[in-house]
Amino acid sequence: MRDLGxxxxxxxxxxxxxxxxxxxxxxxxxxxxxxxVLYAAALVALxxxxxxxxxxxxxxxxxxxxxxxxxxxxxLTVVLWALALLLSVLTFTAVTLLxxxxxxxxxxxxxxxxxxxxxxxxxxxxxxxxxxxxxxxxSLRILVRAALWGVLLFALGFVPFLGQSVVPVLGFFVTGFxxxxxxxxxxxxxxxxxxxxxxALLRSRKTLVWGFGTPLAVAFLVPFVAVFLMPGAVAxxxxxxxxxxxxxTREDNDDxxxxxxx
Numbered sequence: 001m002r003d004l005g006x007x008x009x010x011x012x013x014x015x016x017x018x019x020x021x022x023x024x025x026x027x028x029x030x031x032x033x034x035x036x037v038l039y040a041a042a043l044v045a046l047x048x049x050x051x052x053x054x055x056x057x058x059x060x061x062x063x064x065x066x067x068x069x070x071x072x073x074x075x076l077t078v079v080l081w082a083l084a085l086l087l088s089v090l091t092f093t094a095v096t097l098l099x100x101x102x103x104x105x106x107x108x109x110x111x112x113x114x115x116x117x118x119x120x121x122x123x124x125x126x127x128x129x130x131x132x133x134x135x136x137x138x139s140l141r142i143l144v145r146a147a148l149w150g151v152l153l154f155a156l157g158f159v160p161f162l163g164q165s166v167v168p169v170l171g172f173f174v175t176g177f178x179x180x181x182x183x184x185x186x187x188x189x190x191x192x193x194x195x196x197x198x199x200a201l202l203r204s205r206k207t208l209v210w211g212f213g214t215p216l217a218v219a220f221l222v223p224f225v226a227v228f229l230m231p232g233a234v235a236x237x238x239x240x241x242x243x244x245x246x247x248x249t250r251e252d253n254d255d256x257x258x259x260x261x262x
Contacts, residue, residue, distance in 0.1 A: 007211020007240070014236020015229070017111060024107050028231025031100025036227050038095075039088050046084050051077050086150050089175060089217070092226055093182045094139040097234075101132055104234045108186045111238040115249040124190045131189065138185060138195045146178045176213030177202065179220070183213075183237035184244070191245065201244045212240055 018025040054076045061069055097104060112121035124131060153171050157163040181202055188198050202209050216233055220226040242249060 001207070003205060003207035004211040006243075007208040007213070008215060009211075010236045010240040010243075011212050011216060011233065012236070013239055014111075014234070015232035017114070017235040017239075018107075018232045021110070024110060025231050027103050028100070028107050028234065029227060031096050031103055032227035032230040034099055035092060035096040036224070039092065043084060043088065046081060050080055054080060083150075083154065086154070087147070089220055091143060091146075092220060093179050093230075094143060096230060097182055097186065098132070098135055098139055101135055102128065104186050104231075105131070105190070107231060107234055108190070108238045111235045112187070112242070115239065115242070117248055117250055122191045124192065134189060135185070138189075139182065141195060142178055142181055146174075149174045149178075172214050172217050173210055175217040175220075176215075177206070177209055178213075179217055180209045180213035180237065180240075183233055184241045186234055187238040187241040188245075191241075193245070205244060208240070208244075212236065 018028065051073070054073050058073060058076065061072055064072065109121040109123075113119055126134075153167055153174065156167045159167070181198060184202070185195075185198060193201075216229065219229055239249070
């Protein structure tokens with residue numbers, strides 16, 4: 001339970017950090033706004049042409065009698081919209097991070113420099129195109145994992161009682177885990193930490209990850225909220241990455257000095 005609270009505190013610390021650094025916050029909003037416009041356009045298009053797509057995809061049902069034809073295609077249209085919405089939530093962070101790689105790399109570095117005892121930040125030493133390639137590759141691998149979980153949870157949603165109570169809660173925890181992975185990747189990729197090692201670190205501190213990512217997953221259900229929380233989420237994930245990797249901060253050093261004096 002202590003880790004759960006610690007994870008949530010990192011989320012708050014990240015939001016406070018960007019609140020104190022208005023310029024970084026402003027730059028950090030740009031990728032989220034671009035992603036929001038793209039996703040909104042896609043969902044609007046699905047709302048307009050989704051039913052036509054279902055009709056095209058189910059020609060075998062053309063001869064069904066009423067009301068079964070309407071009920072069947074109506075159900076599939078709702079399922080299609082629900083899956084699109086779920087994928088939007090799961091992929092919003094990955095796409096935003098990919099679009100905003102230079103923005104968030106800069107923000108994460110500044111957080112590291114601000115809290116590091118020696119005022120330095122790790123650097124990958126890789127060219128931007130290489131960092132983008134690695135980020136896209138890792139995001140795709142995480143997306144596949146998240147999609148498999150999404151399909152499983154969607155199927156379990158049809159189980160009576162469990163589908164209406166336990167499954168939605170599990171969905172938020174799963175989404176929160178993958179959101180956190182995508183966010184800490186910004187700081188960890190600069191340190192050369194591979195995806196497999198990142199996942200092992202996160203699994204070793206699941207309650208810390210859930211404390212950070214699950215509230216964020218709930219908030220990200222509202223697209224505009226996701227845009228405005230994203231810069232602070234990157235800052236908070238950078239702070240949490242330092243703890244996961246055992247790196248000290250100025251705050252830790254201050255605590256040690258106070259204990260020594262006492």
